[in-house]
Each structure stands twice: as C-alpha cells, then as structure tokens.
Amino acid sequence: MFEYSLGTMKSQLVLKNAKILNVFSNEWIEQDIAIQYGTIVGIGQYEGEKEIDLSGKYVVPGFIDAHMHIESSLVGPEELSKALLAQGTTTIISDPHELVNIKGTEALDYVLAAGRNTTLDIYTMLPSSVPCFDEDTNGAGEFSAEQMIPYIEDPNVLGLGEVMRVKDVIYEKDKMISKLELCKDLVIDGHAPSLEGKELEAYRFADVLTDHESSSFEEALAKLRCGFYVLIREGSQAKNLESIVKGFLEHNIPFDRTAFCTDDRHLDDILKEGHISYAIRKAIDLGLDVCTAYKMATLFPAQIYGLKRKGAIAAGYQADFVVLNDPKTVSIDQVYKNGHIATLKHVKAFEPNEDLMHTVMIPEVLKEDIQIKRRDKNTIIQLEEGSLLTKKLEEEVPGYVYFEPASPYNKVVVVERHGKNGNIATGILKGFNLEGGAIGSTIAHDSHNMILVGDNDDDILLAAKTLEHFQGGYVLIKDHEVKCIIPCPIAGLMSTQNASVVTKLLTDLKEEAQKMGVPKAIDPFQALSFLALPVIPEIRILDGGVYDVVNEKFIEQ
Template identity: 30%
Template sequence: MNHPTLRQLIDASEGVTKADRVIRGGQLVNVCTGEIYPADVAVTGDRIAATGDVSAYVGPDTEFVDASGKYLTPGLIDGHLHLECSKLSVTMFADAVVRYGTTSVVSGLDQFLVVAGLDGVREALREAEAGPMKIFWGAPFKTPYTLPETTVGFTFGPDEHAETQGWADCFGVWETVAEFVLNRDEKVLRALELAHRNRLPVFGCAPMAAPTTINALSAAGVRLDHESYTAEEALQKLRAGMSLLIRESSVAHFMNENVRTVTEFGAQSRRVGFCTDDMHVADILREGHLDKLVRMAIAAGVRPVEAIQMATLNCAEMYRIDHLVGSLTPGRYADVLIIDSPESFQVEQVFARGKLVARDGRGTEAPHAPERSAALSPAFRVKPLTGESIGVAAEGDEARVLVVEMDRTVPFVRQGVELTLPVVDGTVRADPAQDALYVTVSERYGKNGGGTVTAMINGFGLRSGAIASSAAPDDNNIVCVGADRADMALAVNHLAEQGGGQVVVDGGEIREFLPLPVAGIVADLAPEEMAAAEDRLEAAARALGCALPSAFGYLIFLEITAIPEYAVTDLGVVNYRTQDVVDIVRPAN
C-alpha cells in the first residue's frame, strides 16, 4: 500500500489537494473533546483532511455521502485480540468484524508465529494491508508462553526482538505474562529493556494479580493490562499507573464486572478501553463485535460519549497509535462510522481507509483470500496414535488420581480434584459416571518425536466419543478429550492427516469435521460458513453429553499455563503455582 508523504498530508489538510469524498450533514462525535456538533468530514486518499466546514476542500470531482440525521464516530479499535482463535484467516475475520465498525485491532499474531515463524507473521500483516482492517502488531514478549516451556514450531526471544522491534509494523511488546517478570526471566527482561530503549509500549497479561505483582509490573514498564477478573483488581491496576482494557469475549465475560471501576468506583474513563481477546464467529454474527461492548457499557451506566471514547481514542492513546487512528481529526486514517445515535449505537455504514466497506451489517465486497505460501502450510509430524497407547500408568485395581477440573464460569480457570479411578492392565481408565475422561496433547512439530501425553479431566460430561482440535493456544498442538480411547486415536490421527482442524468422533466414525488448512489453525471460510460449522461442532459435542457452554471454547484453552491452577500441555499436567509438571497418580495411603 502506498502511504502518503508528509507533504501530501499537509497539502490535503490545507485544501491544496481537493477531497476525494465528503461525508456531510452528520453530527460529529468528537472523542478528543467529548463534544457532539454538526460537522462534515473531508477525506483525501485514505486519510482525513479536515472536519467542520469543509467547503474549501471540495473540488469538481469530490464525491458526497449524505449522513443527514446520523452521527459520525471514529472506527472502533479492539485493544487485544487473538484473531486466530476465531479460526478465520485475516481476510475473513476482517469481513466478520468490519461490518460492525471494528476497523483496527491490536494483535501479536502469536498463533501464526508459533506455527509459521516470522514468515507467517509477515504474510498475515501483508494480508491485512490489502484489506479494510488494520493490524497493529506487538512482538510477543517470548514464545512459547508456557512455564515450563512446551514444544512450538518457532521460538521467539531477545534476538528476534532486536530484529522485529525495528519493523515499521511493530508497535510494542505483546502480552507480557506476569510470571516471567516475577521470575526475572533473563530473556524477557532483555526484551523489555530493548523496548524501553526503542520507546515501545509493553502490553501486560496479569490475571488475578496481587498488589505486589501489580506494583512490580508497573515498575517494569507494563503500560496496560487486559486480564482483570474483578473490578477491585482492575482499579488497583489503574491506581498503579496502568491503563485498563475491559475484556468481553465469547468465553470470558468481564464487561459488567470491570466497568464498575467507572460506574461505581469513580475512576476516570479516559484510561479505560475495550478488547474481545477471543471470539467465536457465531457470537459475532449474532451479537456484534466492539459495537456490542459500547452498548453494554452504556447499558451499565457509562455516558455514550465516554463509551465511544473507550472504544476509540482511549485505546489508541494507551498503545501510542493515536496519531494514526482513534479520532476523526486531520491526518488520521479515514475510518468513519455512520451510526443511528450515540445512545443506541447501531452501525449503519463503515468507511475504512476512506472507502465504504460495509453497509447495514454487510460488507460491500465479497472477501478474497490471497494465495497461501508454504510457511502457512506446515506438515503435522504427529506419531500415529492407537487407543491402547492412551492412558496413565498405575498399579493395582484402582488409583487416586489428580483430575483437572473445568470451571464452568471461566474456561481459562481450572482447578484439580482427586478421584478414585479404575486401573486395568496397568492403565488408569476413564469413568464417565464420575465425569472423569481422558485428555491428550499430541506434539505436532516432530521436535520431541510427535508423541502424546495423557491426563484425566472432569467437566466435559462426554458419555462416549471424543472431540479434538489442532487450534489450541498457546502451542497449537493437538488437544483431545474423550471417553473412548479408540475414538480419541481416530480424532487425533484424522487431524494430523488432514493438516489440522476440529473434529467430533463417536463409535469409530467422524461425526463432524472442520478443516483448518491455514497453519492448521484457521481457514479461508466466509464468516457465515464458519459460524454454521461451529454450530454443527457444538451440536455434535452436546449429542455426546457435553453440557459446557462451549465444548470447543473450553477445549482449546487447556494448554494455557498462565492462569491458575492447572493446564495440560505436551509435557503433562502443569501446576500454575509451582510451574512444573506434576505426577497425577497419587501415592497409595
């Protein structure tokens, strides 16, 4: 994409170069001042040239857009997003969210990174440049994120930071997990020191953080955080000098809790923004994206203009990208929403980079994904799995076993429960009557032989069959939960053979399968097709007995070690507190 020079920006904003387009007749929501007043918007190329009385900017070829009776706001900014968790490629995800007014996202593209390396990240950024949604990339603080380190396709450390922090596309350090700072991880500290020298902001990830942890992170230069589980925790982070991102995702619902920092505790809203983190496409199409969060904040008692600031300028300022996006002001990208009113915030038209890209909830052009390189089509090197190889070794006829227990409220949070389970032929067996099932993680990269580890899990409720996914942050190894070992082996082997996806197996048959051929984690499917596939997968899982709010929404996060108490990785069951792999078979009394 050709970016305007400084001279061209000045010429456009002085009226020397005439506007390509004028959006006229609307009420402008000025997020810089908090005012709403009549103003037109002149657009030259992909930037805003002027607002207000723009008659001096009109030329013979200027196109006019009528916004009479409507309101104009900046495009919305998602402050923290793993877009790969939607299972849509960059092009298709943009088609899903731009229609609802999201024109910019901040992302580490970390799932592309751990699978396809820097070539995969570059390819995703080029893909975004060609579309209506901008990606402001943060270099992941380190990969893998896990403690202890698990197996990924590409590791990222200080040497990679030395390279990528110099990229024009790099806007900070992404998702710095608190434990690595508290552990004084030498590689992470070097990356943060490099960011400080380069004057790049550091983005945090500190769930359930104690006051001492928050103080340490603030001292380390962590500028913002998106992982507050209570309003009190969120307020403590604000008081310690951080900015706050309120998260409302498909599986983690914290808007109504954390907005209390503003509506009840009286914190200033100007250092508060919004993010979605992880979204299911079906939820986006049913409820909207960031526009939904604006409406939720207003319903909770936030003034409409403040809620719009939280979705635009606030986020831009905390990431230091407000010279590019976040307001309808000269020189910024011409990302303009035409809405019905600030109070109801229904997005009617979306302009991104100066062009009309969506109207009445639909894109103006069908999305077309680019050709994929070999970097985004890596082979799966999983050792073929048999049902007999699934299990946890134990002696006797029964064993006391630490079983990972799902939290039905928040899928990232997993406790542990000890259950007595049968032992047959030296292997702990599942007991669906106690909802004690097998869970496996199969290493996909072939670095450790492509082997599989087994643990036990509670909460999925499967009476038979198995569900599996190769899209599974933070490592994207194949994770599988099941009641039947043969079905689990079929599920894992099928995903490896097909180059990735999500699958439901029962009775030795594939009941549902969603291919994810791009890096084994996303697909070039239209959002409506992906939503239909998600619904079919969830229905098939429910038919096996799963009563969780989202079978696959809970499944894919089992490998995350950064949140209490237990995770399951290709190393085994990891204890968050001790940060090591634990023996789940308890000693006999």
Template identity: 35%
Template sequence: MSQHFQVSGQIVDIPAKQIYPGTIVVKDGYISEIIKLSSAPDIFICPGFIDAHVHVESSMLVPAEFARLAVMHGTVGTISDPHEIGNVLGVAGVKYMIENGRQVNFKFYFGAPSCVPATPFETAGAEITADDIESLFQEYPEITYLAEMMNWPGVLFEDPIVKEKIALAQKYGREVDGHAPGLKGEKAAQYAAAGITTDHECFTAEEALDKLKVGMKILIREGSAAKNFEALIDLLPDYADQMMFCSDDKHPDNLVESHINALCRRAAAKNIDRFKILQAACINPVEHYHMKVGLLKVNDPADFILLDNLDEFNVLATYINGQKVAENGQSLIPRVKNEIINNFSTGIKSTSDFALSPETKNIAVIEALDGQLITNRLSYPAKVVAGNAISDLANDVLKMTVVNRYEEAKPAIAFIKNFGLQRGAIASSVGHDSHNIIALGVDDESICRAVNLVIKARGGVSAVDGSEEKLLPLPVAGIMSAEDGFEVSKAYAAIDQMAKKMGSKLTSPFMSLSFMALLVIPSLKLSDKGLFDGDKFEFVSPFDK
C-alpha cells in the same frame, strides 16, 4: 485513492464531549474539512472501534478474512498479538500475518511476541529470540508493541532475557503489553515499574484497581471463552482514560454476530457516560499504541463509522481510508488469495496410545469453568476397566489428552470435569499456546478417532459421535482456515452445535478446550509433556497420591 465525498450527521467529538450537526468532507482518503451545521440527519458519525488486544488466529481466520467480518461491526483496526502462529512457525508466522493483513483495507497493528515458546514445559514449533524481536521492530512499522509478557515471574525476578526484550521495546519506542492474572498489591506495582503498561487478564475489580493505581492501562475483555466485562465495567466511569475494550479470543461464529460494538451496547445499558464508553472503544487504543487511525480530525485518515444511535450502537456503515468497507451488515471488502503455511509432523495414533494405568485409587481432575481461563483442581475416585483409567460419565469426568504435533511422542493423559459430553469425543489443533492437539471424550476409541481426523488434515477441529464425524480443516499453521470467513463461521457453528448435542453445556466448548493447555493460567492444565500445576509451576501426577 477514494473519490471526494462528504457525509452529514451528528458528529461525535469524543475529546470535547460534544455532539453537533455537521459534515465530514473526505478527499483522497483523508478528512479535508469538518463543517458545523445548524441541522443534520439523525445518524451519528463516530471514530471507528478498535479491538485493543486480539489473537486474530483465534477466529480461525487469516487476517484478510478476519477484517471482512470485523468491519461489519464498526471495527476499523486491531492490536493483534501473533503469539499463536509465532509458537507454530516463529518469525515466519509473524511475517505471514503482517503480509496477509496488508492485502485488505483495514488497520492491523501487531506485537512482537515476547514469549515463544510460551513456557519450557511444552513442545512448541519455534522460538522467537531477542534478536528476532529487534529485527521485527526494525523491519515492520505495523509492529507497535512488545506482545504480552506472560512470564511475569521473569519480570519480577529480573530474568536477563525478559529484561533484554523489555529494553528493546523501550529502545524502539514500543509499548510493552502485560499478562499477569491475579497479580496485586506490591507485585503489581513492581510489574508496572518494570515497564509493563497494560493488562487484559484481570478477573476481579480489586486486581484491576491495584494495577490502575500504578498507572497501567486495563483492558476489559469479553471473548468467546474468557469474559471479564461484568467484573470490570464498573471501573470505567472513574478510569475512562486508562481503559480499553478487547476480545482477546473470538471464534468465527461470534465474530459474525458482533465485536467491540457489543461491549459498547452493554456499557450503555448500564447508563455509563457515552463519551467514556467511546473513549475506551475508539480513542485510548489509538493513542496508546500510536496507531495511524483517524479520530475525526481535519487531516486525519478518513476512518469513521455511522451509527443509528448511541444506545444500541447499530453500525450503518464503516469507512477506512475514505473507502466504505461495510454497509448495513454487509462486508464490502473483497476476498483475496490466502497462502497456506504449516508445521505439522506426527503420525496416526492407535487407541492403545490413550490408555492410562492407574497408580492410586484417586485421580487429579481439572475443573473447567465456563467463561474463564482459570481452572480448579479436584479429586475423584479413578474408574478403572481392565487396568485402564477411563472416563466417569456419572461424575462428568472425561479423559483428556494432549498430543505432540511437531514430533512423535507418547500422548499426555489427564482428566477433566464440566465438559458434559455423554457420547463421542472432540479434538482440536488449536491448543494454546503451543498448538499441540488437544482432545477429550467418553472413551479411548472416540478420542483416537477425533485426534486422527485432525492429524490427517494437518490441523483442524473435529467431533466424533458414533458413526458421525465432523471436521473443520485449519491448514494455515494448523490453526486457521484460508477459506471464506462466512463459510468458516457456518462450519464452525455446525461442529460447535454437534459438541453441544453430544452433551456439552459450555458456551464455547472448543474455545474452552483450547485453553485447557494454557499453562500460564492457574490452576491445573495439561501440556504434551504432562499435567501441570500453574500455581506451583511444576508437573504433577494425574493421580492423587
């Protein structure tokens, strides 16, 4: 238990929309008393920030290391969807995340993954059934919701398995998270009526408004790859009680720099009422997901942060359960031992595995969009050498592959535009959602070398540029490191810079690469089984016929 202490400053009472001088008295991890004063120091005492939807795995850090970085920015808890490790290791992966997170002083709350495997159109490492979900609800109080229901067609068409999973969540008093990009009007109303209470996938204000009007909570997402803040933030003043902030996916170098505090800062720069900003950042996730996180009330857990002002939201200190866990940009959470579990079974590849014989004169090309998960479909003339369709650097059209990591299989091949590489190749075993190996490059040999670096490490991100090779090993499920989060951040930043020196103009090339296998987001993506049309929900040829 923590020692008894008190902190004085300007207390930010968000529900009452008041700021007043006072002292917070902490006893054995709880707030025992709040004393109003006539004057107090010019620091603001505020509830801690909550990331209302994040895949911790996307940070490439295990939960214990994620927490060490997040607390520097005033984050005291997360609503974490362990969907990524679930697709690799099933229930064992979900339990790993919970147990690892329990080792540190941080408020991790998890969802029971609803869509594992994510689709029948890719090879995953595991399955999570309705019975598994019920067992997780029964066994773990940290599991406070059914994680994002990506199978929105299954919701609308009343798929019996989807209905069973939603019914289980309702039976155990858990919320149901949504995932329905582009759904509007009557379909959005039908989705909400089925029991879906949130969505973090809105990329237009019009879409978000349709969902808000039928009572859904809308999460403003600003992650390393998907960025919807500018599209949605103007809704916050009118819907502050229905909105939250989230990152969804946050790479380690970005997590070292900022977290939810950055969204508060940007919202303040738009002159949005500070209480409405803090309602979304601090209060709404705690109440919606029934988190045991203190909100600056007597008898609450002593979870709070100290800020120097309410414009820039610079975090001076973070307290969780009455313990100071960060101060002046330094994490005070000690490192713990992180076990390694994995599921990786594929052999070394040959350059010839990535050859593709042309069927027609034109190829179908995925157009990647910086800062977006959605893609467009384009068509370009195939560039062919010795019967092999190859990358076309003049048009920034690169060969891409997804390699099954769970069993021996022929790599799937397609083409992609906008990654900008002029040399070499990049590869990653972080490939949403099934986490097969995804790679792209300017020539087959470089692609093969980058893929083999990942295979030899049983997971990681790699870059190959002539004789230079870089690898960040990710041995935990092939998607996370067990090492110090700050060191992982530096290593990731170095390999990210290498990709940019090779020509990529994308803000986060590896994060964008990982989402090029995300079949549930339109329009064109690549799985280990082939090129997939996310609008028609069917496989298509990599060649335009």
C-alpha cells in the same frame, strides 16, 4: 491540503448533516465532515465534489480492538478483515504468538504480508514469550530478541506482545530483559492473571504498560492503581466486561485508562453478536455513559498505542468512522475506511509457504498410550464457566467411572504434534460433560499441540487420526463417526475457507457439542484451546503431563 480545510477548494467528499461524536468534549455536534485523500480535513460547513446527506445519522470513529489474536478467528487476515469491517472495527492490535509458536519468523512474515493485503488496519505486537513455558513443546523453539531486531522498524509493529513469562521479568532473566530493552521506547503489553502485591509492582517497574487478564473488578482496580492500562476483555470464553464495568461504575472509577479488547473471539460470535461493537453495547446496557463507551473503543486505545491519527473525528485524523442509526444499540448503517465505504468484496488471500500448511506430525497413538492409573484420589482439572481460570481438585474417581453415562468426568489427552518428541499426556477433566464421543483440536495455546477430550478411548483415537489427516483444525466424533470437521491447514490454526463457511461449520460443531452435554455457558473449543496454557492458574495439561501452575510442578497421573 490547507485549502480544503479552509474551504477555498471543494473536498473530494463531504458528509452533510451528521451528528458527530466529539470524543474530546464528550458531546454530539451537528456538522459536515470534509474528506480529502482519506483524511478528515475539516468539521463544519463544507462543500464537496461529492456530497452525501446523512440526514442526522450518528457518526463515531472506527472501532479499535486493543488486543486480539487473529488466529482465534480461525480464518486468515483477509477473511477476518471483511468480518470485522462489517461490525465497525477498522483497526486491530494483533499479537501473532500462536503462529510464531509454530513456525517462528516464517509465520511472522506471513501474517505481516497478509495484513498488508487487507482493508482493515492490522498492527502487530512482536511475540514476547515464545515459548511461554520452557517445559512445553512448541514447533518453533525460541523467538529471541535477536530475531526481533529486523521487525522493529516496520511501521505496522507497535511494540512487544503480551509478556506471559512473568517470572522471567521480575527475576530479571537475561533473555526477557533483552526483549524489554529492545522495545523500551515502544508499547509493552502485559499478561498477569492473579498477579498482586510486590510482584505486580516489579512487573510494572519493567515498563509493562497494559494488561488484559483481569477477571474481576478487584483485580482490574489493583492493576489500575499500579499504573497499568486495563484492557477490558470480552471474548468467546473469557468474558470479563460485566464485572469490571459494574465495579468501576459502582465505585465511581474513571475509565480513561481503559479500552476494550476481545483477545480470542470466534468468528461465529463476531458475526452473530458483534466484535468491539458487542462490548460497546454491553457496557451501555450496564449503565455506562454512551460517550465513554465509544471512547473506550476509539480514542483511548489509539492513545495507548500511539496511533495519533486514529480514534477521533477531527481535522488531521484518518477518515475511519461508523455511521449509526442508534448509538445506544450500536445499530450500524455504514462503515467508512480511509474515506470510502468499506467494501466487503473478496480479496485474494496471501498464500502462505508450503511449510505452514504441513505442521501436524504426531506419533501413532494407541489405547495403551492414553490410560490413567487408578488411585484413591485423582487430580482433576475443573473448568470455570465464563473464565479461562481452572480449579485443581482432588477427588475419588473409582475405576473408569469417567467413561460412564452422565459422569461429570471426561478424559483429556495432549499429543505433541510438531514432530519433536512424540509426547502423550492424559488427565481428567470435570465440567465439560461430553457424552457419547470426543472432540479434538490442534489449537491449544500456546504451543498448539493436539488436544482431545472424550468419554471413550475409541473416539479419542479417531479424533486424533482425523486431525492428522486434515492437517489440523477442530473435529467432533459422535458414536464412532466423524460428525463435524473444520480443517485448519494454515499452521493447524486457520482455515482456507471463507468466513461464512467457517461460521456455519463452527455453529454446527457447537450445537452438536451441546447436544452431547457440553454446557451452553462453555464455548467447547475455546475452553479446550486454553486447557494447555501453563501461564493461567490453577492447573493445565501439557504434552509433558498435568501441570500445577500455582506450585509450578508436574503432577503424576
């Protein structure tokens, strides 16, 4: 290969007259890019067997999502690959703990095999916290350190996924310590919303390296000071970029220990706004230096995860890059993957096992199962717009006022859907504002039981029956009729339909939900999917009941 770098032999492909972002020197340089066998062999003046004149267009490294869950896109890896490549993302770091919560190693085997079937580079973090909470009912039970051992040597496995069981770390619970020890020489991702003080220090002492849960500049700065890499999240529901980037700029904090991630981003948002490209554009609009913004999407995440041949346009690096018309607006002209223009042609999907296609097993749900006791004051789950956090309120909700028109309250129901105990829990939700129907989903982090919200019992029950019939997905009921449905039969999490169909259905669902009163600032299905996650403050609803995260106890309703 040295003869190609030296220029004594023509490379297979040379891109001429490119304005290249040098992520090492923070400058744009006008040179050629020589490529052989999918690798950049030189930057300078080169001749190639094939030459393409870029006519002064800008070239940056392919974008890297430092932390995401494929399942949140609602499509399989093959369809997601096409959508992300079109947006300039060439590599993702995926944590498949949603799938693994449902079907354990069988689900992990599926996502690894399907990932190898894509043009997109998909790296995997082994789920650390399955289940994330002992008193929540998932399908797979525990994913143990012993079960992880066969996967450690897989070249696409980079480390341990987000450690959500924070108390198990700082109080040295044996099962968690075994996982940390197993992955001690790899990257360990964190998940520590609102953690501070000595507990944060103890969490970092366990060699947890990253965190993506900072919802404010102050929280991000505290974690940076503690030695964490701060992954700045801009998802569909959790939008933390503006607060953190503004704060870093105002206080002159360097960005070299940060990277962009999406965590959970729906397909319609990806196709409409962008993926990591959206985060870059938004950061630049906030005043961040253009070179720094691109480094947060390329070099920095590659360095964090030890991807030595990614994140730069230089000799020896993988030929993944994005050709831009305008770097400030992230206007994409072409995307190259392994030295070839990324094609978005259909790839036959890797077929999941039949067991992964039949995971919704609920008991018969009757009206008497979902009633709430009348009290002087009820505990309320208050949604926070633009955040995954919730507030615990105590308010008087006389009679069944939350079923009245224009009421601020909705009923929220969780039904255990893995065929284990048939649990049904009911609570009161404020801030969702749905009128005239119900919506439901089998996507409810992290145990993914069925979750339903509505303003009347009949529509809530119809939503449950519809989801059972289609073996999972999203459904919207209006005036006692099924208005919209996205079937997601792969573990009740992902559709078998193509990206364009899912995007259209998802857009229709959101528009209909907004017509029924859900605020535009709330992604109805992302908000719903996080109401059952007991590791984010302040209050959640699980199949066992309404749960006070701060005080670590169930609340009688």
